[in-house]
Amino acid sequence: MACCAAIVTAxxxxxxxxxxxxxxxxxxxxxxVLQAAFDHWLTIANNSNxxxxxxxxxxxxxxxxxxxxxxxxxxxxxxAKGKPTTAALKTACAASFSELMPTxxxxxxxxxxxxxxxxxxxxxxxxxxxxxxYNTEVKQEFPxxxxxxxxxxxxxxxxxxxxxxxxxYLLEAQIVDKVKADAAKVTTAQIATFxxxxxxxxxxxxxxxxxxxxxxxxxxxxTVKSLLAGGASYATVAKKYxxxxxxxNTGGVTNGVVAGEETPLFSTAIFKASxxxxxxxxKTAFGYYVFTVTKAIPASVVSLAAASAxxxxxxxxxxxxxxxxxxxxxxxxxxxxxxxxxxxxLVSLVCTNAPAAASTGSSGATxxxxxxx
Numbered sequence: 360m361a362c363c364a365a366i367v368t369a370x371x372x373x374x375x376x377x378x379x380x381x382x383x384x385x386x387x388x389x390x391x392v393l394q395a396a397f398d399h400w401l402t403i404a405n406n407s408n409x410x411x412x413x414x415x416x417x418x419x420x421x422x423x424x425x426x427x428x429x430x431x432x433x434x435x436x437x438x439a440k441g442k443p444t445t446a447a448l449k450t451a452c453a454a455s456f457s458e459l460m461p462t463x464x465x466x467x468x469x470x471x472x473x474x475x476x477x478x479x480x481x482x483x484x485x486x487x488x489x490x491x492x493y494n495t496e497v498k499q500e501f502p503x504x505x506x507x508x509x510x511x512x513x514x515x516x517x518x519x520x521x522x523x524x525x526x527x528y529l530l531e532a533q534i535v536d537k538v539k540a541d542a543a544k545v546t547t548a549q550i551a552t553f554x555x556x557x558x559x560x561x562x563x564x565x566x567x568x569x570x571x572x573x574x575x576x577x578x579x580x581x582t583v584k585s586l587l588a589g590g591a592s593y594a595t596v597a598k599k600y601x602x603x604x605x606x607x608n609t610g611g612v613t614n615g616v617v618a619g620e621e622t623p624l625f626s627t628a629i630f631k632a633s634x635x636x637x638x639x640x641x642k643t644a645f646g647y648y649v650f651t652v653t654k655a656i657p658a659s660v661v662s663l664a665a666a667s668a669x670x671x672x673x674x675x676x677x678x679x680x681x682x683x684x685x686x687x688x689x690x691x692x693x694x695x696x697x698x699x700x701x702x703x704x705l706v707s708l709v710c711t712n713a714p715a716a717a718s719t720g721s722s723g724a725t726x727x728x729x730x731x732x
Contacts, residue, residue, distance in 0.1 A: 381394075381669075383701065385698060385701065385709075387472065387475060387698050388475070390635050392467050394679075396467060397463060399705070400458055400466060401419060401421070403514055403515045404460065405417065405419050406514050410508075410510060411513065416432065417431075418452070420452040420455040420456040421455055422453070424702070425453060425456070428448075451578075452565045460705045460706075464700065465706060467706060468710075469694075470708075471694075472694035473527055473531055476694070477534055481537070482533045484530055486528045489526050490724050492528065494523055496525065532631055534686075535686075538682045539682065541682065542678040542682035542683075543673070543679065544677065545674045551663060553674060554663050561666050563593055563658060563660070563661075564658050565655070566614075566616060567636075568612075568616070568653045568654040568658040569612055569616060569628050571593075571603075571613065572600055572603075572611050572649045572650070573646050573648055574600055574601065574649075576642075580647035580649055582600075583649045584649045586638065588637055588646060593612070597609075598610075602646060607628075622643045622644065624642070628650075632650070634654065635653070636651065637650075638652070672696050678699040695708075699711060700713060
């Protein structure tokens, strides 16, 4: 929670000077990422791959002299009957540090970014929420108190660290929720403009439900029409005479026909025919149609009032996606510009004073910028 207080000052005051204080590895605005915090999380990163394996993690490589790392490495070498020089041991420890450092810097700096973004957006997380999330995660991950205690001992993490992680998780989620909530504001004017610009989407053309029989010859068409006029059903006549494979066994039933959907001559005849009147035959390139319009459905337009709820939902979704994309695009740019790192801790992804060729570490933009929905 103390980190949030530090970021408040950073946001209120703005970017700091060009130098990083001697007790820090980086600054975000006026907030300091302390050396002590870096050393602590370096230990955690160093131990992370060995938790639960029963294997002792390698010595922690703390610059500039790597004293503890060199001593532990020398002791291991003695056991193995090796005699590496101090310079060689120091080089190995420095290589380990170079591998771990970017990950730790990115983790710490990006956590500060999330807290700063939360303050910029007026997002707050209560202690009660943090405690609830912490307790839930501990119960899920560690079925017994003994396993939890072992994890803390092996990883180097503390209860405070885990609560800090819970805070970060909640802040990220609430930032996304805030962005989405802000983007969900849609005006009646915007709805009306969308309705006007997409008028064709809210209109339905006139339609016809029909029954028909398609035959190849005029004489057969006359026979079909005579049978239908005499009371025979389309189901019976179509099955015996129709050459249309799609409707032959369904009585020639075709619903929802719109103008121009059928061949031109047949389509014109359909929309000229009266409902319930036996019509045809109509000669086309495919044969002769005998048909009856069973229902005429007039053209209709969905009113603005009726369409408003659907339009609003569509606009909200589009606005939210745009807002989240903007957050993802601008988050790193915004906070990297406020971040300076000490010499020896330059990581190009997060440090504005790092050369472009510097290591980018292993992580990408923090998850608060990657589209939680």
